[in-house]
Amino acid sequence: MKRIAIATLVVGALALSACSKNRLGDQYGAAGASGDFVAGSPSDPRSPAYFQQTIGDRVLFAIDQSSLSPEGIDLLTKQAAWLMENTAYTAVIEGHADEQGTREYNLALGARRASAVQNFLIERGVAPNRLQTVSYGKERPLEICSDELCYAKNRRAVTVLAAGAATS
Amino acid sequence: MSAKLKKLILEQATGTMMALLLLATAALVVQPRPAVAQGPLRIEITDGVIEPLPFAVPDFQAENGAAAEYARSIARVVAADLSGTGLFREIPADAFVSGITSFASPIAYADWKAINAQALITGAVSASGDSLNVKFRVYDVFSGQPLGEGLQFSGAIGSWRRVAHKVADIVYSRITGESGYFDSRVVFVAETGPKNAKRKRLAVMDYDGANVQYLTDSSALVLAPRFSPTGDKVLYTSYETGFPQVYVLDVATVGRQALSQQPGTMTFAPRFSPDGRTIVYSLSAGGNTDIYAMDINGGNPRRLTTTPSIETAPSYSPDGSQIVFESDRSGTPQLYVMPAGGGEATRISFGQGRYGTPVWSPRGDLIAFTKQNAGRFHIGVMRTDGSEERLLTASFLDEGPTWAPNGRVIMFARESQGATGAPSLYSVDISGRNLRRVVTEGAASDPAWSPLLK
Numbered sequence: 001m002k003r004i005a006i007a008t009l010v011v012g013a014l015a016l017s018a019c020s021k022n023r024l025g026d027q028y029g030a031a032g033a034s035g036d037f038v039a040g041s042p043s044d045p046r047s048p049a050y051f052q053q054t055i056g057d058r059v060l061f062a063i064d065q066s067s068l069s070p071e072g073i074d075l076l077t078k079q080a081a082w083l084m085e086n087t088a089y090t091a092v093i094e095g096h097a098d099e100q101g102t103r104e105y106n107l108a109l110g111a112r113r114a115s116a117v118q119n120f121l122i123e124r125g126v127a128p129n130r131l132q133t134v135s136y137g138k139e140r141p142l143e144i145c146s147d148e149l150c151y152a153k154n155r156r157a158v159t160v161l162a163a164g165a166a167t168s
Numbered sequence: 169m170s171a172k173l174k175k176l177i178l179e180q181a182t183g184t185m186m187a188l189l190l191l192a193t194a195a196l197v198v199q200p201r202p203a204v205a206q207g208p209l210r211i212e213i214t215d216g217v218i219e220p221l222p223f224a225v226p227d228f229q230a231e232n233g234a235a236a237e238y239a240r241s242i243a244r245v246v247a248a249d250l251s252g253t254g255l256f257r258e259i260p261a262d263a264f265v266s267g268i269t270s271f272a273s274p275i276a277y278a279d280w281k282a283i284n285a286q287a288l289i290t291g292a293v294s295a296s297g298d299s300l301n302v303k304f305r306v307y308d309v310f311s312g313q314p315l316g317e318g319l320q321f322s323g324a325i326g327s328w329r330r331v332a333h334k335v336a337d338i339v340y341s342r343i344t345g346e347s348g349y350f351d352s353r354v355v356f357v358a359e360t361g362p363k364n365a366k367r368k369r370l371a372v373m374d375y376d377g378a379n380v381q382y383l384t385d386s387s388a389l390v391l392a393p394r395f396s397p398t399g400d401k402v403l404y405t406s407y408e409t410g411f412p413q414v415y416v417l418d419v420a421t422v423g424r425q426a427l428s429q430q431p432g433t434m435t436f437a438p439r440f441s442p443d444g445r446t447i448v449y450s451l452s453a454g455g456n457t458d459i460y461a462m463d464i465n466g467g468n469p470r471r472l473t474t475t476p477s478i479e480t481a482p483s484y485s486p487d488g489s490q491i492v493f494e495s496d497r498s499g500t501p502q503l504y505v506m507p508a509g510g511g512e513a514t515r516i517s518f519g520q521g522r523y524g525t526p527v528w529s530p531r532g533d534l535i536a537f538t539k540q541n542a543g544r545f546h547i548g549v550m551r552t553d554g555s556e557e558r559l560l561t562a563s564f565l566d567e568g569p570t571w572a573p574n575g576r577v578i579m580f581a582r583e584s585q586g587a588t589g590a591p592s593l594y595s596v597d598i599s600g601r602n603l604r605r606v607v608t609e610g611a612a613s614d615p616a617w618s619p620l621l622k
Contacts, residue, residue: 064500066455092410099583102524102538102567103391103614104437105494105501107412108450108457108478111434115455134411135434135452139389144363144587146564 038161048089048161051082058158059117063100063151066112068120076117079159080124087130093117094158095135096142098151103137110135117157209286209308209315211255211344220257221343222284223250226268227261228291228302235295238328242293242302245332248376249350250339253577254602259285271303280309287315289339300325304335306342316342329378330621337620349572350375353618354579355393355402355419356593358382359611363589368613370404372419375572375617377593377607383422392568392614393417396440399618403427403438403447414438414449416464427466437480440464441508442488448472450480459493461508472510483527483535484508485552492516492526492535492552503537505552516554525568528552530619531575534598538567538580547580549598560600565589568613573620579606581613 040047042054051057057079059072068076083089095114097106114133122128143150211221225247230239250256265279271292280288291304303320307313319338321331330351337348358371358380367386370393373379383402384390391412393404402417408426414435417424427447428435438449441461448461451471457478462469473479477497484491485508492505498515501522506513517523521541528535532552539546539559545566550557565583572578576598583591591613593606606615 099565101501101522101540102481102494104450104481105478105496105524107434107436108452108480111452111457112455112478119455132411132432133455136389139366139391141364144589146585146587146589 045082046086051079051086051089051159051161055079055082057160058156060152061113061155061157063098063155064109066109066116068116073120076120077124080121080126083121083126083130084124088163089161090130090132090164091121092132092134092160092162093121094140094160095133096140096154096156096158097138098154099138099141099146100151101138103139106137107135108137110137113155113157117159121159209311209343220255221286222257222259223247223287223289224259224261224264224280224283224285225250225289226264228293228304229268229271231271231292231294232296235293235300238295238300238302238325239291239293242328242332242335243289243291245329246289246291246336246339249333249336252376252604253340254597254604255340255344256287259283271305275307277307277309277312280307285309287339287343289335291335295325298325299323300328300331302331302335304338306339329374333374346576347574347620349574349577349617349620351621352573353395353399353621354570354593354606355383355395355616355618356608356612357390357393357614358608359591359613360386363587370402370417371612372402373608380609383417383419384424392437392616394439394616395618397442397444397619399621401440402616403440403449405436405438412436414447416447425466427462428469435460437482439483441484442486448482448484448491450482459491459510470510472506473513481525485528486530486532490528492528494524494526503535503554516550516552517557518554519557527569527571529571529575530573533575536569536571536578538569547578547596549578558598558600560596560598561594561603565591566594568615570615570617572617577602579615579617581615583613 038048038052040049042049044050055078056075093114095110097109118131118133141154143153225243228239228243230236247258251258263283265282266276268290286309288307288309294301301322305318306315308315321334323331333350336350340348352375353372354375355372357368359366359368361367368390369386370383370390372381389407391405393402400419405412406415412434414427415424434452436450438447446461450457451460457480458473459479459482460469460471475497477495479495482491482493489508490505491508494501495504501524503517503523503526504513504515521539523537523539525538526535534549536549539548544562546559547561547566547569548559563582564585569578569580577595579595581591582594583589590611593612593615596603
């Protein structure tokens, strides 16, 4: 039963990001892992909740890949537009990997994924000094089962908003 | 009993003194033997041991009341060290025909031969104030003579387990001709919490899991600690700032210092050079991960690889001249060797699957690695040119090998599968035999073995 439920979620994951959490990444990467909802209403287009849930704060990747899928490009195009409109926010893009692979390689792979998102957002006009990247490798899985249903959701890059002007 | 021939002072990491003395009574010097033992009492590790060598360790003699509690404990640790190698098999005390009534008494070889004990270890302990004195001898039962001379260690009472490990190291060394690895420590990551909210902190313990000390709290994610060549410092990666950065920590004071703080970059996978003066590590910038080196104070960073692929997990050869690392420049992660200053790299892994976390053996002869193939993980070893690959383990997830100081045993982390999956530490011989779990209080990962303590 659990598997079926998860399978359904995967389909909707890009659009819904139902279990995402949205606050500045702590030392544990919890922001991109699981948990809280952010302030604001998902129906208020200027709220972080809208960014996180209505647009979607994450894109998923194929095994070992850091190239953006067509769905990922659509979603990031919307993220870029939102960030251009809402200049009071900066973002940390967290790159994550599934548990297949060594700790070191996955850190590097997560860095590639975060960077792919950062580069795309910059190309679409977001100021580079509003975007930082961090990799958590396989340290912070969103889903904890050991099969592809979970792995597919863990191979992700999450755009985590933070209030405040760009630092440099 | 006079003990004047030779005296070696061994300083502990904690600063307490431990002394090794050679017992030099005439009775002990029965017959001079070469430093490397010959004759029947000998294990050739390279042959791959089929039948472990039977040995007996009666409780050591307590020479005074204060020593009573240590006399048995020390013998038990010596026995556990030897049995734990898989090269030796202990004969239990209830099989003994006769006991040892005095450390100085002649050995009734026939009684030990009768129970097929090929090696016999006897000892005596005395304690006064804060200090402990342990004398011991090793006997070659079938030859009917001592194997090497009697020795004695003295040290702080609190370091009684170290004294026991030193005794076991000498026994191991006399019988195998190889240096031991029991008086050593392992730094690792102690884990708590569920898989999606792991708390991690650095910890250090004796090689056998005893005497755990925590080096950091769990306020920030920490990864992959590595000992300095002298064992007094540990390199690791911490998310203290919210971004992974390399730190160095002093084991005695647990003071720590960030080594790299370039904004917009992440650093991880650090290791010391064999002379302790250089740190090699990975740096990610703009999504590209390459290998860099810097001085131990964090100065003079220099880039050793410049490809757009991932280069990580660097490890020096013991002579410091080369670095083995992992790169996906061919499309999948594979192992490469390059000069320590950078330059052209030679691929050494060509088998099926993906290779990572290469670690050069302290003997210089082998490279241990993690291999991922067909949905399974393995710890393996290969020669430094990539030939003679041997896989030692297989499981859902084995990773991160680290070498025992004598290059004969590898420790690694094995993680169980599924939602409740958690890592534990294991060790295995380079022959692939003697796979054992290293008992830790909770989940543990990323082990790194210290050098043999001094």
